[in-house]
Amino acid sequence: MNFNVIANRFLGLIQNDRENPWLKWILRLLALSTAVSPAGWPTSFQLKDGYKFDFIVVGAGSGGATVAARLSEVGHWKVLLLEAGGDPPPGSVIPSLFGTLIHSQYDWDYDVELDEGTGQIHADGKVYVGGGKMLGGSSSSNLEVYARGAPEDFEEWNKIAPGWDWDTVLHYYKKLERITDYSILQDPHNAYYHSTSGPVAVSRPKANMYYEKVHDEVLNSWEEIGIKRLPETNGYEMIGASKPHFTFSKGRRSSTAEAYLRPTKDRPNFYVTKFARVTKVLIDPSTLRAYGVKVLLPTGEIITLYANIEVILSAGTIGTSKLLMLSGIGPREVLSPLNIDTITDLPVGKNLQDHLLITLVIKGQKGFQTAVQNLLIPTELDAFPIPLQNGFIRLNSSTSQYYGKTKPHIQLFNLRIGATAAPALLFGCRVVANLVQDYCYSVSKANVYREIDLTNMILLHPKSRGQVKLRSSNPLDDPLVEIGYFRNVKDIAIMVETIKYMMRVVETSYYRKVGAEVARLSVKGCDGLAYGTDEYWACYVVNTVSSLAHPVGTCAMGPDGVVDERLRVHNIKGLRVVDASVMPLSPSGNTNAPTMMIGEKAADMIKEDHNEPTEPINNKDQNTNEYEQIDDYY
Numbered sequence: 366m367n368f369n370v371i372a373n374r375f376l377g378l379i380q381n382d383r384e385n386p387w388l389k390w391i392l393r394l395l396a397l398s399t400a401v402s403p404a405g406w407p408t409s410f411q412l413k414d415g416y417k418f419d420f421i422v423v424g425a426g427s428g429g430a431t432v433a434a435r436l437s438e439v440g441h442w443k444v445l446l447l448e449a450g451g452d453p454p455p456g457s458v459i460p461s462l463f464g465t466l467i468h469s470q471y472d473w474d475y476d477v478e479l480d481e482g483t484g485q486i487h488a489d490g491k492v493y494v495g496g497g498k499m500l501g502g503s504s505s506s507n508l509e510v511y512a513r514g515a516p517e518d519f520e521e522w523n524k525i526a527p528g529w530d531w532d533t534v535l536h537y538y539k540k541l542e543r544i545t546d547y548s549i550l551q552d553p554h555n556a557y558y559h560s561t562s563g564p565v566a567v568s569r570p571k572a573n574m575y576y577e578k579v580h581d582e583v584l585n586s587w588e589e590i591g592i593k594r595l596p597e598t599n600g601y602e603m604i605g606a607s608k609p610h611f612t613f614s615k616g617r618r619s620s621t622a623e624a625y626l627r628p629t630k631d632r633p634n635f636y637v638t639k640f641a642r643v644t645k646v647l648i649d650p651s652t653l654r655a656y657g658v659k660v661l662l663p664t665g666e667i668i669t670l671y672a673n674i675e676v677i678l679s680a681g682t683i684g685t686s687k688l689l690m691l692s693g694i695g696p697r698e699v700l701s702p703l704n705i706d707t708i709t710d711l712p713v714g715k716n717l718q719d720h721l722l723i724t725l726v727i728k729g730q731k732g733f734q735t736a737v738q739n740l741l742i743p744t745e746l747d748a749f750p751i752p753l754q755n756g757f758i759r760l761n762s763s764t765s766q767y768y769g770k771t772k773p774h775i776q777l778f779n780l781r782i783g784a785t786a787a788p789a790l791l792f793g794c795r796v797v798a799n800l801v802q803d804y805c806y807s808v809s810k811a812n813v814y815r816e817i818d819l820t821n822m823i824l825l826h827p828k829s830r831g832q833v834k835l836r837s838s839n840p841l842d843d844p845l846v847e848i849g850y851f852r853n854v855k856d857i858a859i860m861v862e863t864i865k866y867m868m869r870v871v872e873t874s875y876y877r878k879v880g881a882e883v884a885r886l887s888v889k890g891c892d893g894l895a896y897g898t899d900e901y902w903a904c905y906v907v908n909t910v911s912s913l914a915h916p917v918g919t920c921a922m923g924p925d926g927v928v929d930e931r932l933r934v935h936n937i938k939g940l941r942v943v944d945a946s947v948m949p950l951s952p953s954g955n956t957n958a959p960t961m962m963i964g965e966k967a968a969d970m971i972k973e974d975h976n977e978p979t980e981p982i983n984n985k986d987q988n989t990n991e992y993e994q995i996d997d998y999y
């Protein structure tokens with residue numbers, strides 16, 4: 366039994382025994398009582414073989430829960446949402462306990478293979494990507510950072526798939542968002558980009574004084590090396606840094622289960638079934654129409670369900686491409702060797718992109734007094750536990766001061782950890798991340814009596830591509846996921862450039878004062894190289910690579926992709942894909958908000974295609990009246 370299982374059992378105990386006075390006291394103390402409320406998730410609809418619905422949505426994640434809930438607004442449509450997992454546990458609901466979900470039963474924990482000679486700090490040649498297996502999908506297990514990408518991302522999508530321009534997608538971002546950060550709404554430059562009326566809570570809780578001081582130290586240091594301090598990074602200006610926004614509010618994660626499924630759970634035409642694993646989409650080979658799905662129930666029974674209008678796949682970038690291939694939609698060269706008849710030969714599983722992450726460890730202030738920030742973590746369980754800064758930089762390019770005219774290359778996350786967290790770091794490094802011993806020792810050693818900054822640099826627009834394939838025709842087998850980092854060497858060059866840029870931070874006022882230095886880590890494969898040379902850093906990049914868990918693109922939109930701009934699978938009727946897999950290119954930022962946006966837009970496209978009314982695209986009317994005057998600026 367591993368740590369996560371024990372932790373989730375413990376949290377489950379708390380959930381079931383909330384009336385126990387001791388537990389009540391503890392929960393009150395931590396201000397977490399709302400977070401462990403078990404009430405409110407939809408009950409599971411009992412399915413029987415042969416049942417018919419108008420729409421069957423597969424996967425209740427960021428895309429699936431969003432599109433299904435919106436479709437159920439049409440009262441005469443019977444909408445079924447099928448989810449392989451169950452309810453989110455307290456470890457999901459409490460914002461800072463997502464770590465307990467990793468490698469647990471709430472995590473798909475896919476085997477994601479690194480190419481030989483890359484990522485040598487990973488003990489078994491695999492990188493952790495994860496994926497939530499519960500209502501809300503990965504929006505129930507992610508780190509809750511809220512980022513929407515840059516306007517230029519969507520102008521590029523729009524060239525490939527018309528209708529995805531920035532003005533249109535901004536309408537859907539605003540439709541989903543309920544921001545509670547009034548510092549942003551009071552700033553007329555940024556307020557235009559936000560909304561206070563959507564279902565997904567977005568907040569930026571104020572941390573304790575100590576953490577706020579750390580935020581300032583890091584953001585001021587970054588400013589000294591040219592990274593502009595911004596009020597936020599989802600507003601009119603994006604190149605720069607700020608404290609991030611999160612998808613939670615008042616101590617409770619705002620997953621799509623929370624935002625879209627709890628409020629709609631009593632709709633009579635909306636059916637949600639948990640622990641229902643779809644194994645195949647049924648397609649009539651003569652009409653090329655999808656007419657239903659095969660579902661494996663926890664009893665072991667496999668039933669057939671029928672869709673009168675459409676089947677919608679929202680099983681995630683890995684899960685959806687696997688299901689399509691199992692159903693005969695995919696590259697013939699992958700399907701034929703497995704004796705799967707190819708109904709239509711499409712590039713399913715290709716074009717896999719992920720935001721890779723490189724970490725620089727900076728040794729900061731010496732002394733055990735810095736451990737106080739670790740001791741404060743329990744007081745911040747309903748917020749983010751560790752001081753975190755977020756930013757975007759663009760290297761070798763002049764940055765634009767004009768709103769909407771910025772496309773960053775790199776995202777930054779800085780995590781400050783006080784001294785003495787070395788044992789926890791070692792545990793996380795070895796047991797959770799499964800990295801090799803020497804590397805983990807060298808990281809934790811840096812932290813024994815010094816605070817450290819983990820400066821994470823994320824490549825936003827990788828040129829490399831991986832591929833999802835099938836290992837077998839058995840739906841219960843994991844697919845083969847080749848993540849493909851550094852298949853294009855330009856990705857190495859930009860990360861080396863970024864490291865050299867970020868290392869300049871140790872020369873800034875705060876870091877100079879505390880005698881900061883970049884920690885020299887033990888990196889397998891790089892020992893013989895002269896430390897600090899470009900050759901060394903290239904080796905460091907290739908071998909210390911990790912994932913930010915943002916796989917996209919395996920069922921990309923576009924004429925050469927898998928779906929068209931209205932997310933309909935090419936050559937097949939009655940079948941759409943609505944999840945992160947349809948993104949033709951990675952956005953400039955985390956992928957949860959863009960996937961929820963896709964779910965919102967998909968629902969309107971489906972309603973339009975079936976002659977149901979939708980709201981007109983309008984970015985001006987979505988702020989509260991209080992802030993209406995801000996429209997004058999644009």
Ligand SMILES: Cc1cc2nc3c(=O)[nH]c(=O)nc-3n(C[C@H](O)[C@H](O)[C@H](O)COP(=O)(O)OP(=O)(O)OC[C@H]3O[C@@H](n4cnc5c(N)ncnc54)[C@H](O)[C@@H]3O)c2cc1C
Binds near residue numbers: 424450494642956
């Ligand atoms: C550990 C982690 C941290 C992340 N951190 C962030 C972050 O801080 N900010 C951010 O913006 N993004 C983050 N992401 C990424 C973001 O959460 C995902 O990109 C996004 O949620 C993907 O949405 P989706 O709808 O494509 O898939 P998911 O949300 O993963 O939904 C897929 C759903 O389908 C279900 N499913 C799969 N197969 C089947 C089947 N055969 N039958 C029935 N159901 C099935 C799954 O159980 C799941 O519920 C993170 C992701 C992970 C894993």
